[in-house]
Amino acid sequence: MDQFIRSLTLNRAEVPSFLEYPFNLAAIRNLEILSFHPQVTFIVGENGSGKSTILEAIAVAYGFNPEGGTKNFNFSSKATHSRLNNYIRLVKGLKKPGDGFFLRAESFYNLATNIDELDSAPSFGPPLINSYGGRSLHEQSHGESFFAVFQNKFRGNGIYILDEPEAALSPSRQMSMIARIHELVGQGSQFIIATHSPIIMAYPQACIYEIQEGFESVKYEETEHYQIMKVFLNNTKKMLAILMEDLK
Template structure:
């Protein structure tokens, strides 16, 4: 076994298939989960990509909750809840950890970021200082989302991000890549669900694409890259087909 894998924070997840009540019921009937046995992660950056409703956020959320994060985001110290909507998948997966323990960690998800920001602002200025010193709700969605990346993420940590592109412009997504790289060089491990061809372009990352199951693919073979490339190269032709 590669010793570097032993030292990473999260080596893989395993679905405890013998405990699953029925593969005909949600979320176990989703193709990505129905065929899941073990999913290894890169020590640096792993992406999970797929269509809406394919199960990528469900898998990511289960990893975060099983690892000890709050289902709506934040560090392990956050325990707020506005509405419990996460699946029970976290009860059926086993996280295989490496020998190295992280000093930091965060679950950042676009879907419930408003609730997270409200909780931070309500907890007062001492906590707000960790997020750049400016109340998150006094900033735009994108500004406050990026403030967390820029100020709260500290390296040597596990960072689980669910569709961060929802809050970020294309230029901010590129800035996010640069910030990710700084953190990776400081010992961070990222697991990210995304639709963004910009974000998933991080060099050397492992990419899993959800189709009939979870398949490891090269960046250029992702459906997201191919669709965007085809649209940009043949914009007028594709628009005429779409809008006729």
């Protein structure tokens, strides 16, 4: 009961058709109930399996802007989010978060732009960018700006929904992100993360769902991402020879 989001239920009886997007996706087609770890839940799977779609629906149903940010953001560059959020029900715990953020890699540029635009308008309060480290996110590299959000904007006791946060991070930064996640978990936070990164999903004692024909709870070493990366790193020359032979 201490966690912010306990589970998700798909209102299957109200779905118009499981042949239509987004209900035809592997992540949604067989979905009934999805339970979340009180600290860290990972959602992994192949491109097009529905990871980002389900994460977006969770974020929007919880009250976040579809393009990311805190609940106070309401900008929209182009409305492309699915209607899945209208067909799910989130079961919340008794505890209410003191902080929260929806971070999605594909619209991070729009978020950074909106922060700059808000700060350029007349205001009686401190600049919004102060909460992000005091330096425009556009004046930093993609990876630096991503990490500035993790380090400065995430304050703890919060619900953090992250869509492919590794997109801009080097392997060493991904390891630093694990440390930051652990610090925030110790401060009472809950994470729901969609990722392709075998580094980030190594966070211990997390729940990992791999999308196959549905959501399958798996151990870290059982994930396809981990197994493929392990085979490649342990047999690099052989794997490259096979891949390049296929191109002939």
